[in-house]
Amino acid sequence: MTSPLFARLFKWTIFIMALTGAAQMPIFKRYYIADIPGLGWLADFYLTNKIHYIFGAVLMFMALYLLIMFILAGKKYFRLSSSGLLRVVLYGAVIGTGALRVIKNLHSVTFDPFTVMLIDWTHLGFAMLLGVAAMYAFFRGRKPYLEKGVGMRL
Amino acid sequence: MTDKKNGISRRNFLKGLGVASGAMLLPAREVAAAAGKSDEELCTLLDLSKCIACGECVSACREVNEPKFPKPKKPYPEMYPTSRVKVEDWSDRQEVDDRLTPYNWLYIQSTEVEYQGETHEVNIPRRCLHCRNAPCANLCPWGAAGKQKNGIVRINDDVCLGGAKCRTVCPWHIPQRQTGVGLYLRLMPNLAGNGVMYKCDRCYNRIDEGKLPACIEACPENVQTIGPRSEILKKAHELAEKNNWFIYGEEENGGTNTVYLSPVPFELLNKAVEKGPGKPGLSPVEDSMADEEKLAYAVGIAPFAGIAAGVIKAGKFLASAAGGKDND
Ligand code: SF4
Ligand code: SF4
Ligand code: SF4
Numbered sequence: 001m002t003s004p005l006f007a008r009l010f011k012w013t014i015f016i017m018a019l020t021g022a023a024q025m026p027i028f029k030r031y032y033i034a035d036i037p038g039l040g041w042l043a044d045f046y047l048t049n050k051i052h053y054i055f056g057a058v059l060m061f062m063a064l065y066l067l068i069m070f071i072l073a074g075k076k077y078f079r080l081s082s083s084g085l086l087r088v089v090l091y092g093a094v095i096g097t098g099a100l101r102v103i104k105n106l107h108s109v110t111f112d113p114f115t116v117m118l119i120d121w122t123h124l125g126f127a128m129l130l131g132v133a134a135m136y137a138f139f140r141g142r143k144p145y146l147e148k149g150v151g152m153r154l
Numbered sequence: 155m156t157d158k159k160n161g162i163s164r165r166n167f168l169k170g171l172g173v174a175s176g177a178m179l180l181p182a183r184e185v186a187a188a189a190g191k192s193d194e195e196l197c198t199l200l201d202l203s204k205c206i207a208c209g210e211c212v213s214a215c216r217e218v219n220e221p222k223f224p225k226p227k228k229p230y231p232e233m234y235p236t237s238r239v240k241v242e243d244w245s246d247r248q249e250v251d252d253r254l255t256p257y258n259w260l261y262i263q264s265t266e267v268e269y270q271g272e273t274h275e276v277n278i279p280r281r282c283l284h285c286r287n288a289p290c291a292n293l294c295p296w297g298a299a300g301k302q303k304n305g306i307v308r309i310n311d312d313v314c315l316g317g318a319k320c321r322t323v324c325p326w327h328i329p330q331r332q333t334g335v336g337l338y339l340r341l342m343p344n345l346a347g348n349g350v351m352y353k354c355d356r357c358y359n360r361i362d363e364g365k366l367p368a369c370i371e372a373c374p375e376n377v378q379t380i381g382p383r384s385e386i387l388k389k390a391h392e393l394a395e396k397n398n399w400f401i402y403g404e405e406e407n408g409g410t411n412t413v414y415l416s417p418v419p420f421e422l423l424n425k426a427v428e429k430g431p432g433k434p435g436l437s438p439v440e441d442s443m444a445d446e447e448k449l450a451y452a453v454g455i456a457p458f459a460g461i462a463a464g465v466i467k468a469g470k471f472l473a474s475a476a477g478g479k480d481n482d
Contacts, residue, residue: 024295026317027346030238045293045323046442053449057456064457068464073471102453105292105446107408113300117313120297 002066010062016055021127023048056098063095074146083137084145090130097123194382195286195305196361197411199390200279203399204375207262207277212251214372215260215281218357222311223248223257224350226334231343233333239348242331253432254280256332256352260369263433265426269418276416276423279369279377280434281354282307282328283403283410289442290320290329299329299351305383305411306356313337316349325407325442326434329353383411390415408441 002010023042028034034043041047070078080088100119104111111119226245233239244250248257260281267274288307291299298314301307309320309329315338321329329351338347357367365371370378379386387404390413394401402414414436416423424436441447 024293024319026319026322031235032238045319046445049293050445050449053446053453057449057452060453060456061460061463064460065464065467068461069468069471072465072468073475074468099453102446102450105287105443106450107287107443107447110301110303113297113302113308113310116291116300117297117310120295124295 006062009058013055013059013062017052017059018127018131020048020052020055024052053102056095056102060095060099063091078146080146081144083133087130087133087137087145090126090133093126094123094130097126193303194384195303195411196356196380197284197305197383197386197413198356198367198370198378198380199386200378200412200414201393202276202278202377202414202416203397204377205262205277205279206375207264208374209251209262210372210374211279211369211378212258212260212262214368215354216251216258218360218368219259219355222352222355224311224332224335224352226332226349228334230334231339233348234344241333242349243333244330245332245334253430254328254330254353254434255432256330256350259352259354263427265423265428267418267422267426269422274418276418278414278416278423278427278436281369281412282356283326283406283412284354284356285407286409286411287407287441287443289323289325289407292443292446293323294320302358304361306358306361308355308358309351309353311336311350311352314350315341315347316351317347318351320351323442325439327431328434330432386413402436406439408443 019042022028024045028039028042034040097119101123103109104116104119224245226243228245230241230243233241244255244257247255251258251261253261260279263278263280265276265278267276284301284305284307286301286305288299288301290309291301291307294300296313296315296317299307299309299320314336316331316333316336318329318331321327321331330353331349331351333349336347336350338349341347357365357369360367366380367378370380379389390401390404393399393415397417400416400419402416402420403410403412414420420436420438427433427435429435
């Protein structure tokens with residue numbers, strides 16, 4: 001449904017989001033990954049958080065672009081595979097909880113600590129589930145998102 | 155505004171929250187309910203000209219908060235990689251009171267500075283400043299640190315895994331770690347986590363009961379006062395103007411709920427005080443979350459931009475499909 005360039009950009013965005021998201025946990029320093037030359041920035045929580053925000057914006061743009069195109073034009077020609085649907089729902093959950101994280105970090109917003117914990121746990125949990133689903137799709141022979149393609153590109 | 159309404163002497167704390175003068179005598183629950191009516195964040199003012207370094211506040215903090223202190227059981231599980239992950243054990247050094255530790259959430263930083271031809275001895279009670287947009291709470295990946303509506307920033311010791319990210323991102327590196335306690339012991343103690351982080355919780359439980367934080371109540375010199383932030387700031391500015399004093403904490407890190415007033419400039423104090431692990435400085439601190447605040451706009455606009463782009467592209471596609479043309 002999209003151009004190869006769009007697909008590549010999408011994959012890179014997901015990769016950067018996964019990497020900078022994982023970097024929010026204090027693991028890259030512990031496990032010497034940030035000691036690898038060129039990867040020191042992975043231990044900088046502020047820097048990786050800002051990159052996560054920037055690519056989060058890119059991801060939201062792409063996700064909504066795809067969703068709207070699918071609803072308005074794609075539905076006639078394509079059907080979501082079940083593994084595709086699962087991943088789309090998980091993307092929605094990760095993006096939604098991620099947006100809540102951005103909101104809770106605003107100066108003017110104070111959620112109560114329990115809500116914050118819920119947001120953080122669901123964001124992390126959905127992201128990990130998405131990772132598992134993506135791995136599964138990859139190792140089971142790159143399950144496509146869409147079925148019955150008619151060879152047409154948007 | 156009358157002095158009474160400023161609510162800033164410790165006796166007037168509850169009055170400042172809009173409670174009648176007899177409030178101290180009310181049952182705790184009623185006091186708490188009345189205190190809850192103020193929807194402003196609580197802020198403390200520390201008048202450093204008054205502190206004599208008697209240490210009463212430090213002892214009171216330790217005494218009152220002792221039930222919250224870590225009670226680790228040895229031996230601690232091995233943590234990998236052992237070369238990188240160090241045990242931080244304060245359980246045998248609980249008496250240390252000249253720095254912040256998991257067992258000492260408040261200490262007195264004493265120093266002497268020359269200012270305008272005079273030598274000033276300045277004693278500074280140091281603890282968590284309770285930032286208004288606290289990076290420790292915002293950036294905790296695990297939701298263990300959070301800010302309450304009343305401005306208190308707390309680390310939940312039931313949930314904290316002790317990764318110490320809060321200490322790294324805190325401009326003053328306030329929270330302190332104790333290995334061998336907390337949730338990580340029940341998850342993967344060898345591979346992730348390293349205990350629990352501890353710091354001043356502004357005696358949240360006492361505040362909930364309508365009482366003053368222990369350090370404020372114990373101080374014989376009335377160094378600290380607490381009240382709604384706007385009133386505390388008003389008082390701070392009045393005093394600063396009247397005495398040519400200096401303010402720290404109003405703007406630091408985007409604004410904290412701890413405001414220090416000093417007769418000497420904070421740059422001099424910052425140069426003079428002993429700094430290091432558990433011993434924070436007093437340098438000017440930019441808002442740690444300022445860039446995130448700006449980037450949030452991009453995150454806010456992105457979905458709408460995506461929707462607009464999608465509508466345009468789908469419209470083009472449908473038009474060309476209707477026209478029977480291929481579209482690449
Ligand atoms: S001073 Fe440090 S620990 Fe305290 S609220 Fe601010 S960032 Fe958190
Ligand atoms: S407010 Fe309570 S926890 Fe914080 S330093 Fe004072 S006594 Fe200790
Ligand atoms: S009790 Fe008061 S005077 Fe004594 S050290 Fe603490 S703040 Fe200073």
